[in-house]
Amino acid sequence: MKNGFHEEVEYDFELPxxxxxxxxxxxxxxxxxxxxxxxxxxxxxKKSSHFEKRSKQAFTHSENLPKVNAKEMRWFFKGGLxxxxxxxxx
Numbered sequence: 001m002k003n004g005f006h007e008e009v010e011y012d013f014e015l016p017x018x019x020x021x022x023x024x025x026x027x028x029x030x031x032x033x034x035x036x037x038x039x040x041x042x043x044x045x046k047k048s049s050h051f052e053k054r055s056k057q058a059f060t061h062s063e064n065l066p067k068v069n070a071k072e073m074r075w076f077f078k079g080g081l082x083x084x085x086x087x088x089x090x
Contacts, residue, residue, distance in 0.1 A: 008087045009068060016080035017057055023077060025084060027070035032084065034061040 015023065015036055022038045036059040044051040067089040075084045 008085050009065060010086075011084045013059075013061065013082040013084075014080060015059060015077070015082050018059070018077075018080070020077040023082060025073070025075045025082075027065065027068065027073055027086065030065045030067060030070075032061075032063050032065050032086075034059070034082070034084075036060075 011032070013034065018036045018038050023034070023036045026033045036057075038057045040053075040055045040057070042053040065086065068086040069089055070086065073084065073086045075082065077083075
């Protein structure tokens, strides 16, 4: 504890084209795993033609963490910025 608070590690990732429901965050054996998947579909129809555009976007990241309390991990996603906060273990 430092000044009555646990020290914590914080990570920020910019994911501008994703939504919160596209993102999964987990910590297993002090390894942070982030996975984001999103599919886009755009359709345009006119009398004489049909147009459909599809694309898929993916992001994955993993990294070793110091000893942390994974059960107390918090993550937030707002305005394309993913913030992960995890208390360090004493």
